[in-house]
Amino acid sequence: MSLLADAVARAAPAQAAGAPVLRVEGLGVRIRTGRHALRALDDVGFSLRRAETLGLVGESGSGKTLTALALMRLVETSAIEIDRGQVALDGVDLLGLPERAMEDLRGRRISMIFQEPMTALNPVISIGRQIEEPLRRHLGTGRRAARDAAVALLDQVGIRDAARIARCHPHELSGGMRQRVTIAIAIACRPDVLVADEPTTALDVTVQAQILGLLRDLQAEMGMAMLLITHDLGVVAETAHRVAVMYAGRVVETAPVGALFRRPRHPYTRGLLRSIPRIARERPAALAEIPGTVPGLLALPEGCAFAARCELATAHCVAERPALERIGPEQAVACWRHQHV
Amino acid sequence: MSEPLLELRDLQKHYPTRHGLLRRAGAPVKAVDGISLSVQHGEVLGLVGESGCGKSTTGKTILKLTEPTGGSIRFMGEDITRWSRQRMLPLRRQMQIIFQDPNGSLNPRHSIGSILSAPFEIHGIARGAELAERVAALLRMVGLPPEAAQRHPHEFSGGQRQRIGIARALALRPRLIVADEPVSALDVSIQAQIINLLQRLRAELGLTYVFISHNLGVISQICDRVAVMYRGRVVELAPREALFFDARHPYTRMLLAAVPQPVPDAPRRTVSTEAWTAGESALLREVAPGHFVADHDSPG
Numbered sequence: 175m176s177l178l179a180d181a182v183a184r185a186a187p188a189q190a191a192g193a194p195v196l197r198v199e200g201l202g203v204r205i206r207t208g209r210h211a212l213r214a215l216d217d218v219g220f221s222l223r224r225a226e227t228l229g230l231v232g233e234s235g236s237g238k239t240l241t242a243l244a245l246m247r248l249v250e251t252s253a254i255e256i257d258r259g260q261v262a263l264d265g266v267d268l269l270g271l272p273e274r275a276m277e278d279l280r281g282r283r284i285s286m287i288f289q290e291p292m293t294a295l296n297p298v299i300s301i302g303r304q305i306e307e308p309l310r311r312h313l314g315t316g317r318r319a320a321r322d323a324a325v326a327l328l329d330q331v332g333i334r335d336a337a338r339i340a341r342c343h344p345h346e347l348s349g350g351m352r353q354r355v356t357i358a359i360a361i362a363c364r365p366d367v368l369v370a371d372e373p374t375t376a377l378d379v380t381v382q383a384q385i386l387g388l389l390r391d392l393q394a395e396m397g398m399a400m401l402l403i404t405h406d407l408g409v410v411a412e413t414a415h416r417v418a419v420m421y422a423g424r425v426v427e428t429a430p431v432g433a434l435f436r437r438p439r440h441p442y443t444r445g446l447l448r449s450i451p452r453i454a455r456e457r458p459a460a461l462a463e464i465p466g467t468v469p470g471l472l473a474l475p476e477g478c479a480f481a482a483r484c485e486l487a488t489a490h491c492v493a494e495r496p497a498l499e500r501i502g503p504e505q506a507v508a509c510w511r512h513q514h515v
Numbered sequence: 516m517s518e519p520l521l522e523l524r525d526l527q528k529h530y531p532t533r534h535g536l537l538r539r540a541g542a543p544v545k546a547v548d549g550i551s552l553s554v555q556h557g558e559v560l561g562l563v564g565e566s567g568c569g570k571s572t573t574g575k576t577i578l579k580l581t582e583p584t585g586g587s588i589r590f591m592g593e594d595i596t597r598w599s600r601q602r603m604l605p606l607r608r609q610m611q612i613i614f615q616d617p618n619g620s621l622n623p624r625h626s627i628g629s630i631l632s633a634p635f636e637i638h639g640i641a642r643g644a645e646l647a648e649r650v651a652a653l654l655r656m657v658g659l660p661p662e663a664a665q666r667h668p669h670e671f672s673g674g675q676r677q678r679i680g681i682a683r684a685l686a687l688r689p690r691l692i693v694a695d696e697p698v699s700a701l702d703v704s705i706q707a708q709i710i711n712l713l714q715r716l717r718a719e720l721g722l723t724y725v726f727i728s729h730n731l732g733v734i735s736q737i738c739d740r741v742a743v744m745y746r747g748r749v750v751e752l753a754p755r756e757a758l759f760f761d762a763r764h765p766y767t768r769m770l771l772a773a774v775p776q777p778v779p780d781a782p783r784r785t786v787s788t789e790a791w792t793a794g795e796s797a798l799l800r801e802v803a804p805g806h807f808v809a810d811h812d813s814p815g
Contacts, residue, residue, distance in 0.1 A: 233702035378565035379729070383773040383784065390783060405702065408775030412783055435779035449707035450777050451736035453759050460711045461736065464704035467672045 194221035195264055195366050195399050196245075196284075202258030203237075203244050205471075212471040214240055218259070218425055219498070220418045222367065225393060227400040229414030229431065231407065233446075235468055236420040238403045242369050246286055247276050263367065282312040285360035289372040291352035294359075295344040301328070301355050302340030308362045327358040332388055350381035357388065364396055371403045386413050407450060411435055416504065419443050422469055422479035425498055429505045439507040441484045441515055478509070486511040518592055519553035520691060520723050521577065525797070526550045527585030528569075528576050546572040548747035549586070549797035554691070559717065559724040561738035561755075563731060565770075569747040570727045574693040577725060578610050579603055591690070608638060608687040615696035617680035621668040627654075627679055628664030634686040653682040657712060674705035678712065685716065693725045698733060710737055731774050735759055740805070743767045748797050753806040763808045 203215035215237050222228050232238045243249040245261045247268060261268040263284060268276065280286075288294050296304060305324035309315040315323060321340075328336035331354040344352055353373060360368055370389065374382035390413065393400055402414055410417055410431065417434045419427040419442065427440040438444040448462035466483040469475065477495050481487040491510050498508040509515065528547040531540060547569045554560045562570040575581045577588060579595065587596045591609065598606070614620050621630055631650045635641045641649050651661040657678040668676055677697065684692060694713065698706040714737060716722060728734050734741055734755075741758045743751045743766065751764040762768050775781065794810025802808050 233704065379731075380565065380769060380773040383775070386775070387784070406775065407703070407777040408781070411777045411779070411781035412775045432779045435777065435781075446703055447777065449704050451707070451710065451730075451732040452777070453732055453735045453771070453774065455756060455760060457736055460714065461707040463707045463711060465708075467674060467705065468702075 192223070193265075194223050196222040196401070197262045198241075198245055198259070199262070200259035201241065201244060201261065202256070203240055203249065204255050204257045206253050206255075210472060213423060213474070214254075214471055215244065215423045217498075218420075218423075220425060220428060222399040222401060224366070224399055225397040226416065227390075227393065227402055227414045229410035229417040230401060230403045230420065231405065231410055231417055231446075232420035233405060233468060235422075235471075237423040238420050239371055240423075241420070242286065242371050242401065242403055246280060246284065246369060247271075247273075248286075278312070281308045281360075281365075282363040283365050284367040284369065285363075285365040286369040286371065287353070287356045287360050287373050289375050291349065291356045291376075292344060294356045295352060297344055299343070300340065301342050301344065301347070305340070305355070305358050305362055308359060312363050323362070324358075327362055328355070330392070331355070331358045331361075332384070333358075348381075349377055350385065353377065353381075353385055354388065357385075357392070361392060361396065361398070365398055367399045367401065368393075369401045369403070372405070373402070374409065375404070375406070382409070389413070407435075407446065419446075422474060423471065424479070424508065426480070426508045427506070428498070429502075433502075433505060439501065439505065439512045439515055440480075440509050441486050441511070442480045444515055445483075484511075486514050517556070519589075520556045520591065521552075521554040521725070522589040523550055523552045523573075523577065523586065524589075525586035526573070526576060526583055526588065528572050528581065529584045545747045547576060547583075550744075550747075550749055551586075551797075551799075552742060552749065552752065554723060554725060556690075557717075557721055557723055558739045559726055559737055561734040561741040562725060562727045562744060563729065563734050563741060563770075564744035565729060567746075568744040570729075570744050571695055573744070574612070574695050574725060574727050578612055578693055580612070609689050610691045610693070611684040611687075611689040613677075613680055613684050613692060613694045613697045615699050617673075617676040618668070621676060621679060623668050625667070626664065627666055627668070627671075630668075630679065631664070631683055631686060634683065638687060640687070649686075653686055656685070656716070657682045672705075673701055674708060677701065677709050681709075681712065681716070685720070685722075688720065689722075691723050691725070693727070695727045696729070697726075699728065699730065706733070713737065731759075731771065743770065746793070748793075748809065749799065749807075750793075750809040750811070751807065752799060753803075757803065757806050761803075761806070763802055763806070764811060766811075 199219045201215055201218040205212045205214045218241050220228060230238045244256050256269060302324045305327055306320035309320045309323055325336045325340050328339055333339050333354055374385050404410055414431050416430050418425050421442050427443050438447055445464040449464055451461055464483055469479055477492045481491040496508045496510045498506045500506045526547055527549055529543040529545050531543050534541040550573060562573060564570050576583050583596060587594055628650055631653055632646055635646055635649055650664055654661055654663050659678055698709050701709060717724060726737055738755050740754050742749045745766050751767045762771055792812040796810060799807035799809055
């Protein structure tokens with residue numbers, strides 16, 4: 175990306191600091207397993223502005239992917255229920271929409287890409303056809319126009335020789351190329367929001383850098399908002415504008431990306447940042463550890479879910495769960511002891 | 516310098532391919548294509564590279580879990596390249612592997628106690644009360660309570676299962692451990708615990724590691740020297756600091772430039788996939804003491 179585009183990408187959210195395009199509030203998901211009902215998501219909230227990337231960070235089991243699937247309305251089964259909250263896309267509550275109306279929005283105004291591009295692509299349909307599909311379905315584009323648009327989209331996501339690739343099938347492409355194709359499908363209708371769930375986790379590091387660059391370029395061109403789900407704090411640092419950190423089904427901290435890395439306010443965020451092995455001339459004799467493991471959903475404690483692993487925890491933390499508390503214009507933390515972090 | 520613990524000379528592992536209706540022999544896949552390396556007693560040598568570069572195959576070939584198709588392997592002063600399985604058996608005590616996914620290697624029907632007892636039983640080393648004491652000591656060594664012996668693999672988290680995998684590998688006090696992406700499946704907070712454990716055990720037991728990883732941060736934390744692999748060959752081999760801060764090969768530089776850094780105001784970069792041409796020969800040139808680089812035509 176050029177320096178100018180880079181500057182635009184960083185400045186865009188500040189200029190567009192109007193109403194958020196996506197607002198998630200008090201989102202809750204319950205999973206019934208035999209005799210038990212688990213609270214898999216509890217009171218999850220964040221907002222996303224136009225041209226902004228929010229990094230949703232957490233370790234496995236923290237609920238970040240479930241959050242994405244819930245707001246896309248892709249999780250409801252007899253066992254999994256979205257039982258609380260609101261997901262407002264430009265003021266319209268998606269959780270209240272009938273499935274037909276939701277189908278009309280998915281892929282048009284809010285799209286999603288996944289970790290494994292191969293599972294998102296149909297192996298027996300040509301690449302071109304798969305990109306034409308949302309255009310024909312949502313925008314009523316004619317066959318010939320859709321075919322031209324598919325080639326233009328492949329070109330836009332950085333695939334050389336787009337007309338030839340459009341006739342290929344997914345297995346003929348590398349992992350990085352396939353992820354470019356799923357991005358082309360996701361952006362075909364110029365959505366307001368792109369949900370990207372670990373989009374580069376399955377890719378080699380050099381390919382990852384290219385795909386992250388592509389996503390940033392597309393966002394700068396199209397002004398779409400992006401929810402970037404990842405466990406990789408390096409990816410967040412160089413892609414997101416703001417960050418929400420999840421732990422055990424809740425958001426425990428939200429902050430602008432610079433503030434989060436300069437001064438994390440939740441002991442869990444601080445622990446994560448300290449435990450990453452870094453490339454540096456001087457290395458520590460031992461990495462900082464977060465002791466223990468993430469609690470299972472069946473054994474979530476009364477109080478703060480992180481208290482058992484937290485060096486700052488007091489009796490208060492064990493007894494009562496802290497709510498997400500606003501501590502600055504763009505910053506919030508769910509910790510009784512945040513002033514000591 | 517004393518004789519290295521492990522020495523690879525022009526190691527090759529080629530897989531035959533067959534094409535078409537007549538199953539005609541095609542060009543072989545050169546998973547490992549002429550690797551020469553030596554590993555000193557007590558050091559940690561990192562093997563790093565992207566998927567398909569041959570780092571895992573190299574690890575398995577070192578232990579003769581898969582047979583090399585060319586070159587030689589010297590271990591503890593002996594050329595073991597052509598040793599039979601039978602002949603290798605006593606040597607297995609000296610060389611062990613830790614895998615990325617301990618699940619795949621821990622039998623779900625066996626208790627942890629029986630999994631950790633197996634190496635002692637196979638080699639006829641201990642039984643009865645002494646065996647139980649050895650198992651308890653192993654569990655303590657990797658930070659698990661002795662009661663863990665009664666439980667089964669599914670009762671443990673990923674990090675705990677990796678501790679069990681490490682305990683099993685260390686049961687017979689091997690000299691060499693090949694660790695193949697041992698922390699790649701783990702969450703960051705657990706990853707740090709396992710890296711620290713591996714570093715502590717190395718110091719306490721005087722172990723030597725060949726540490727395979729695609730994660731350059733992990734490699735930087737644990738390795739003394741690093742070999743960067745690309746398409747079955749080593750393109751650069753250097754002491755840790757020289758590799759990370761004075762990389763000479765364009766591929767190494769590209770790899771380092773692509774790693775996203777978890778720092779405030781991280782640069783939003785575009786990584787150029789610089790073109791360079793690999794030299795014909797697998798030979799490395801020494802550009803500084805202990806710093807070797809493969810021939811290549813630079814992009815300039």
